[in-house]
Amino acid sequence: MTFIQGLQGLALSAAFISSAAFAGEITINSDHSDPVPKKAMEELIADFQKANPDIKVKWNNFDHEGYKSAIRNFLTADAPDVVAWYAGNRMEPFVKANLFADVTDVWTANGLDDQLKSASTSMTIDGKKWGVPYTYYQWGIYYRKDIFAQQGITPPKTWDELVAACAKLKAAGITPFTIGTKALWPTAGWFDYLDLRVNGYDFHMQLTSGKVPYTDPRVKAVFEKWGELVKPGYFVANHAAIDWQDAIPQLVQGKAAMYLMGNFAVATMKDGGLKEDQIGFLQFPQITAGLPVSEEAPTDTFHIPAGAKNKDDAKKFLAYVASPAAQSKMNATLGQLPVNNKADKPKDVFLEQGFEMLSKAQALAQFYDRDANAEMAKAGMEGFQEFMVKPDKVDAILARLDKVRQRVYK
Amino acid sequence: MTQAVSPQPSFWKKNQQKLAPWLFLAPGLLMFVIYVLVPIFESIWISFHDWDGLGAKVWIGLGNYAELLQDDAFYTSLKNNIIWLVLYLLSIPAGLAVALFLNQTVPGIRLYKSLFFFPFVLSQVVVGLMFTWFYAPDFGLFSKLIEEITGQQIAILADERFVTYGIIVAGLWPQTAYCMILYLTGLNNINPEQVEAARMDGAKGLKLLWYVILPQLAPATFIAMVVTVIGSLRSFDLVSIMTAGGPYGSSQVLSYFMYEQALSEYGFRMGYGAAIAVVLFLIMMIFITLFIVRMIAQERNA
Numbered sequence: 001m002t003f004i005q006g007l008q009g010l011a012l013s014a015a016f017i018s019s020a021a022f023a024g025e026i027t028i029n030s031d032h033s034d035p036v037p038k039k040a041m042e043e044l045i046a047d048f049q050k051a052n053p054d055i056k057v058k059w060n061n062f063d064h065e066g067y068k069s070a071i072r073n074f075l076t077a078d079a080p081d082v083v084a085w086y087a088g089n090r091m092e093p094f095v096k097a098n099l100f101a102d103v104t105d106v107w108t109a110n111g112l113d114d115q116l117k118s119a120s121t122s123m124t125i126d127g128k129k130w131g132v133p134y135t136y137y138q139w140g141i142y143y144r145k146d147i148f149a150q151q152g153i154t155p156p157k158t159w160d161e162l163v164a165a166c167a168k169l170k171a172a173g174i175t176p177f178t179i180g181t182k183a184l185w186p187t188a189g190w191f192d193y194l195d196l197r198v199n200g201y202d203f204h205m206q207l208t209s210g211k212v213p214y215t216d217p218r219v220k221a222v223f224e225k226w227g228e229l230v231k232p233g234y235f236v237a238n239h240a241a242i243d244w245q246d247a248i249p250q251l252v253q254g255k256a257a258m259y260l261m262g263n264f265a266v267a268t269m270k271d272g273g274l275k276e277d278q279i280g281f282l283q284f285p286q287i288t289a290g291l292p293v294s295e296e297a298p299t300d301t302f303h304i305p306a307g308a309k310n311k312d313d314a315k316k317f318l319a320y321v322a323s324p325a326a327q328s329k330m331n332a333t334l335g336q337l338p339v340n341n342k343a344d345k346p347k348d349v350f351l352e353q354g355f356e357m358l359s360k361a362q363a364l365a366q367f368y369d370r371d372a373n374a375e376m377a378k379a380g381m382e383g384f385q386e387f388m389v390k391p392d393k394v395d396a397i398l399a400r401l402d403k404v405r406q407r408v409y410k
Numbered sequence: 411m412t413q414a415v416s417p418q419p420s421f422w423k424k425n426q427q428k429l430a431p432w433l434f435l436a437p438g439l440l441m442f443v444i445y446v447l448v449p450i451f452e453s454i455w456i457s458f459h460d461w462d463g464l465g466a467k468v469w470i471g472l473g474n475y476a477e478l479l480q481d482d483a484f485y486t487s488l489k490n491n492i493i494w495l496v497l498y499l500l501s502i503p504a505g506l507a508v509a510l511f512l513n514q515t516v517p518g519i520r521l522y523k524s525l526f527f528f529p530f531v532l533s534q535v536v537v538g539l540m541f542t543w544f545y546a547p548d549f550g551l552f553s554k555l556i557e558e559i560t561g562q563q564i565a566i567l568a569d570e571r572f573v574t575y576g577i578i579v580a581g582l583w584p585q586t587a588y589c590m591i592l593y594l595t596g597l598n599n600i601n602p603e604q605v606e607a608a609r610m611d612g613a614k615g616l617k618l619l620w621y622v623i624l625p626q627l628a629p630a631t632f633i634a635m636v637v638t639v640i641g642s643l644r645s646f647d648l649v650s651i652m653t654a655g656g657p658y659g660s661s662q663v664l665s666y667f668m669y670e671q672a673l674s675e676y677g678f679r680m681g682y683g684a685a686i687a688v689v690l691f692l693i694m695m696i697f698i699t700l701f702i703v704r705m706i707a708q709e710r711n712a
Contacts, residue, residue: 097464242547385658
């Protein structure tokens with residue numbers, strides 16, 4: 001009796017296992033835990049299932065911070081079929097450890113080399129494509145239009161104009177730039193832009209991939225420019241104690257006039273009570289004349305793990321995410337920019353300016369902590385923070401960073 | 411003619427006395443071996459490798475330890491750990507003071523006792539957040555106060571000179587409450603006859619405290635010492651919540667440094683992290699050995 005029951009149980013569980021592995025189901029792991037990205041993702045999955053009724057999508061949504069360590073576990077232990085991650089060197093460890101699958105065929109079959117051109121280089125390692133980008137956003141200087149008008153400042157286009165504007169604001173009792181460096185990464189926005197404008201994209205990439213020492217005079221030159229803003233106190237005091245959101249009240253209250261940030265900060269500024277016509281967007285000013293202009297645009301991506309069970313359907317999903325229709329809808333919800341150049345243009349004022357700016361860019365950097373190796377990024381950003389507090393220690397900081405570089409990229 | 415052969419006692423019967431305790435210990439021992447002993451040796455093993463947790467382990471012998479000796483961040487962490495260790499011990503006299511103060515029969519004293527105990531009930535994360543706001547420039551109570559007094563703001567958590575002390579103060583708050591509870595229970599067990607006798611001999615005030623009360627509180631002091639020393643060495647949560655080791659790594663402690671190197675977003679240097687863990691383990695072993703030696707000595711005397 002019990003034997004037969006046991007057999008039945010066995011048969012049942014076997015049937016269950018085979019149905020779970022049935023073709024037509026894909027598992028997606030992602031970190032769309034904030035309300036807006038979560039909604040965008042829900043819509044995306046619903047639309048995908050409508051277009052592909054025979055594929056069932058199972059979605060595991062992770063907490064944003066926890067995801068960064070969870071992905072290492074599930075990629076090696078029990079790989080899903082699609083994972084969310086980031087472009088550039090952030091995906092390199094997984095590619096090098098053979099944990100991501102090559103999806104070059106998805107790109108060629110769907111004409112993505114042309115449609116996703118702006119993100120093409122940041123998705124390529126060893127001549128192959130390792131995922132599909134679906135969204136990015138611009139960085140730049142957000143400033144208080146009304147304060148600029150009050151002080152009679154025109155939005156600066158060159159470095160000298162920027163420094164002059166800062167001096168004028170400071171004299172009027174307004175701190176030129178707000179920033180919160182507690183989480184370190186906001187400092188990297190400054191370093192990236194200064195390096196992109198002083199030395200250009202190619203040098204920046206060489207530096208972030210460890211080929212140039214941090215003690216190089218060209219790196220020193222970046223810090224000299226930065227020092228022109230740090231030493232006269234053009235950044236808010238005590239920035240090391242606050243997070244990026246806590247820096248926004250300074251801007252809202254009119255105690256500070258500018259903020260170098262990603263476009264996501266606009267929502268927080270509006271929540272803080274600023275009206276749209278009070279906020280202006282400014283491309284980071286030119287420093288070295290004649291240098292091709294590149295911008296910062298961190299790109300979010302989807303990948304197929306090498307251990308995925310249902311790669312065929314996962315590729316269908318990637319192709320769908322890359323399509324102009326899907327990217328238009330998703331980014332309208334996200335309030336960010338579609339990577340696909342056939343997608344609808346955004347309607348938001350700031351996104352429109354960003355779209356314009358990025359489409360003219362020579363190349364796109366992913367942000368220091370995605371372009372540089374993770375360990376280097378941590379040490380680097382700590383150095384940037386220290387520089388913003390103690391600019392005189394620049395030589396000691398750069399020597400220390402180079403020590404880290406030599407170890408990390410050996 | 412035939413001799414009745416007494417059956418050989420079975421193995422179990424023969425050794426029952428010896429085996430039974432081990433059987434009872436087995437479940438606990440098994441857990442202890444799997445979750446404590448094996449990981450300790452695994453960590454030591456990993457600390458001799460260069461390993462990112464994904465790829466192949468590369469044997470580098472003492473390379474991680476050699477690098478540790480060259481690493482400024484390691485010395486910062488070590489120094490901060492020592493500051494933690496010393497200052498955290500202040501919670502013992504503070505706890506004793508509060509306990510003595512509360513050890514009286516006044517209406518509603520139970521309520522006061524529970525209010526003083528309250529910080530220990532709070533999660534360390536909540537304590538960390540509260541103190542972060544307390545210190546926050548512009549709107550924090552503390553920085554407002556400092557501004558009133560000195561005329562300028564000091565952002566405790568952004569200043570490398572004060573940051574570690576700022577975090578320790580946050581840590582002392584719940585730890586004092588913990589020591590206080592230990593002493594309150596200790597005070598309950600004080601022999602009233604001895605106190606009576608001492609009073610009759612004319613002892614009072616500090617003398618009474620030092621020569622009569624404190625010796626009777628020795629067991630409580632011992633426990634308070636153990637939990638405080640161990641607590642200071644694993645001070646991870648407050649550092650993580652309040653500063654994440656910042657500004658520029660100046661409030662690092664060994665446990666956070668280890669986490670950052672081995673497990674955080676920017677790290678994944680398992681071998682290096684394991685080497686830090688081994689160093690921390692050795693430091694803890696010094697104290698644990700001292701405590702155990704003392705405990706064994708006490709048991710012998712008893």
